[in-house]
Amino acid sequence: MSLTLASNPPLRLHWHWAWLTPLVLFMAVMAGTSIGETSIPMDTIFKVLANQLWGAGYAVDRIDAGIVWNYRLSRAILAGCCGAGLALAGVVLQALLRNPLADPFLMGISAGASTGAVAVTIAGLGAGAVTLSLGAFAGAGLAFGLVVLLAHAAGSGTGGGRGTQAAGAIILAGIAGSQLFNALTAFIIARSASAEQARGIMFWLMGNLSGVRWDDVRLGLPAAFAGLLVCLWHRRALDAFTFGADSAASLGIPVRRVRGMLIASMALVTAVMVSMVGAIGFVGLVIPHAMRFIVGSRHTRLVPASALAGAVFLIGADIISRIIVPGQVLPIGVVTALVGAPAFAVILIRGSRVR
Amino acid sequence: MRLSADHIDWTVHGHRLLDGVSLAVEPGETFGLIGPNGSGKTTLLRVLAGLRKPKRGRVLIDDHPMYAMPQRDIARTIAFVEQQAETLDRIVVREAVALGRTPFLTALQPWSEHDDAIVSRALHDVGMAHLAERLWHTLSGGERQRVHIARALAQQPRILLLDEPTNHLDIRHQLSILQLVRQLPVTVVIALHDLNQAMGCDRIGVMDGGRLVDLGEPEQVLSAERLYRTFGVQVDFLVDPADRRPVMRFRNAL
Ligand SMILES: Nc1ncnc2c1ncn2[C@@H]1O[C@H](COP(=O)(O)OP(=O)(O)O)[C@@H](O)[C@H]1O
Ligand SMILES: [Mg+2]
Numbered sequence: 001m002s003l004t005l006a007s008n009p010p011l012r013l014h015w016h017w018a019w020l021t022p023l024v025l026f027m028a029v030m031a032g033t034s035i036g037e038t039s040i041p042m043d044t045i046f047k048v049l050a051n052q053l054w055g056a057g058y059a060v061d062r063i064d065a066g067i068v069w070n071y072r073l074s075r076a077i078l079a080g081c082c083g084a085g086l087a088l089a090g091v092v093l094q095a096l097l098r099n100p101l102a103d104p105f106l107m108g109i110s111a112g113a114s115t116g117a118v119a120v121t122i123a124g125l126g127a128g129a130v131t132l133s134l135g136a137f138a139g140a141g142l143a144f145g146l147v148v149l150l151a152h153a154a155g156s157g158t159g160g161g162r163g164t165q166a167a168g169a170i171i172l173a174g175i176a177g178s179q180l181f182n183a184l185t186a187f188i189i190a191r192s193a194s195a196e197q198a199r200g201i202m203f204w205l206m207g208n209l210s211g212v213r214w215d216d217v218r219l220g221l222p223a224a225f226a227g228l229l230v231c232l233w234h235r236r237a238l239d240a241f242t243f244g245a246d247s248a249a250s251l252g253i254p255v256r257r258v259r260g261m262l263i264a265s266m267a268l269v270t271a272v273m274v275s276m277v278g279a280i281g282f283v284g285l286v287i288p289h290a291m292r293f294i295v296g297s298r299h300t301r302l303v304p305a306s307a308l309a310g311a312v313f314l315i316g317a318d319i320i321s322r323i324i325v326p327g328q329v330l331p332i333g334v335v336t337a338l339v340g341a342p343a344f345a346v347i348l349i350r351g352s353r354v355r
Numbered sequence: 356m357r358l359s360a361d362h363i364d365w366t367v368h369g370h371r372l373l374d375g376v377s378l379a380v381e382p383g384e385t386f387g388l389i390g391p392n393g394s395g396k397t398t399l400l401r402v403l404a405g406l407r408k409p410k411r412g413r414v415l416i417d418d419h420p421m422y423a424m425p426q427r428d429i430a431r432t433i434a435f436v437e438q439q440a441e442t443l444d445r446i447v448v449r450e451a452v453a454l455g456r457t458p459f460l461t462a463l464q465p466w467s468e469h470d471d472a473i474v475s476r477a478l479h480d481v482g483m484a485h486l487a488e489r490l491w492h493t494l495s496g497g498e499r500q501r502v503h504i505a506r507a508l509a510q511q512p513r514i515l516l517l518d519e520p521t522n523h524l525d526i527r528h529q530l531s532i533l534q535l536v537r538q539l540p541v542t543v544v545i546a547l548h549d550l551n552q553a554m555g556c557d558r559i560g561v562m563d564g565g566r567l568v569d570l571g572e573p574e575q576v577l578s579a580e581r582l583y584r585t586f587g588v589q590v591d592f593l594v595d596p597a598d599r600r601p602v603m604r605f606r607n608a609l
Contacts, residue, residue, distance in 0.1 A: 100443065232462075239454060239457070242442045242446060242454060243437075243440040243454075244440060246401070246406050246437065246440075247437065247440050249405070249426060250404055250406060250433075251454060252426050252427035252428075252457060252458035292444075297445055297446055298446070
């Protein structure tokens with residue numbers, strides 16, 4: 001019998017596609033910068049970029065230049081970072097916990113972030129010295145820490161701490177932690193928020209990119225890249241979890257250490273993103289599944305594909321959130337859900353036919 | 356390589372699932388593990404594979420205690436075929452087998468032709484080469500089992516642990532897998548529930564209630580008395596006219 005030797009080696013990065021990545025990202029960011037309430041032509045954008053980056057000195061309308069550089073460009077780049085970061089967190093959690101419903105907010109991060117945000121803005125914690133972002137980040141960290149402690153306590157009682165029970169314990173602890181922090185948020189809002197404040201918080205929770213400046217990009221871009229590098233570095237470990245944690249261990253993965261490190265770093269990436277732009281749902285759940293249908297479930301390809309798709313998806317969602325209702329900006333989370341849910345349905349149906 | 360267990364205890368929730376198990380499997384030997392359901396075969400194999408840390412006692416690979424070895428070094432030496440391991444991932448057979456190369460690859464070391472050749476060889480050895488591009492969830496139980504075995508072979512282990520590997524296989528593949536395993540120049544520990552198949556091992560150990568109650572060559576261990584005491588069945592020994600070797604036939608104990 002002939003051995004089908006390497007006709008289609010399944011585990012290589014297809015580098016001849018890699019050049020598309022910067023191109024697609026660049027086009028998405030350009031679209032995000034150009035499209036909006038006032039649309040700005042491409043040549044203006046390029047001139048502003050040239051002026052800012054190497055002082056080309058083109059004559060550009062001051063207002064246009066301000067919109068491009070100070071608002072839209074930073075916003076589009078951060079949207080891309082958030083999309084990539086959240087999608088990667090989803091890939092990792094789904095792979096490690098062997099649960100298709102796992103998403104970046106599973107570990108109580110969005111619930112904790114919202115508690116932190118309302119504690120700062122409504123309950124007045126920190127007496128004005130603490131920003132909303134910092135409060136949200138602290139809340140996310142606190143919630144994550146609590147969930148980890150709970151998962152640890154629940155997982156260590158079941159004997160096989162690294163086995164499937166541990167994954168189950170993490171998911172249950174995440175649910176418990178999220179419920180607790182959601183209740184705290186509701187409590188604070190009910191106690192002391194005005195209707196106006198409550199609406200503001202709602203808006204923030206559904207994701208809001210309108211306040212984004214370059215400072216945020218300086219945090220979000222390294223976070224997204226660090227997340228991508230961590231995932232790529234551990235791509236084979238993520239693959240090794242295909243048949244569960246025990247199988248990963250028998251393939252030489254130090255399961256506890258690798259799983260702990262990956263979950264913690266993805267939690268950090270998620271917390272950074274959420275503290276800047278709120279808890280944008282759907283990206284982390286849907287993008288990884290969509291990409292599995294397209295590039296397969298091996299992480300050598302799934303990781304870069306999900307990061308790219310997450311970035312493009314969120315930049316697109318941000319554009320839609322700005323233009324769909326004239327004169328009004330929708331929370332981006334609404335758009336990700338409205339666009340994402342039907343898209344996901346189509347992928348599921350077509351995917352089942354391909355089988 | 357020599358694999359030995361030294362007075363191993365393993366407990367969970369106060370239940371002692373392994374109780375002072377000691378054995379030594381010599382290099383190249385095929386060691387059969389038999390015992391009724393729930394007697395601790397799977398638990399013992401997991402401890403031997405380094406997936407569970409014994410509460411007392413230790414496992415040695417040659418003379419190295421396993422607890423001092425990094426997980427990756429263990430995986431380069433020992434491959435373990437679990438009784439059942441499933442996935443919902445959409446992966447093809449070849450990708451599942453390729454996982455066996457994990458302990459030999461690092462983040463910076465790319466997949467090579469050499470790895471491809473090993474994977475193809477492993478697929479061929481278990482008779483799955485023609486299904487290399489099939490999706491996992493379209494395989495039958497026996498085909499999945501053979502893929503798991505191929506994955507273990509792709510690890511090129513010097514010690515191979517198999518937990519009831521013939522369970523879902525048709526008779527032809529049962530025989531060919533057993534023959535393959537016996538021919539491999541590696542140390543093998545194999546849990547079996549077909550006692551006639553266990554006859555083909557070099558030595559066998561009998562587990563009962565978490566203890567290793569007997570250990571030796573198949574003809575000595577598989578006595579009528581042992582089978583009555585451990586499995587609660589009557590046995591008659593017939594003689595295979597082809598090779599004059601004993602064949603067991605079982606009846607309910609009176
Ligand atoms: N994690 C666990 N918690 C409690 N009991 C267990 C656990 N794992 C195995 N057991 C029990 O230990 C006994 C031995 O199991 P096992 O080693 O799988 O037996 P075998 O493979 O010989 O059928 C069984 O009674 C089983 O129910
Ligand atoms: Mg068993």
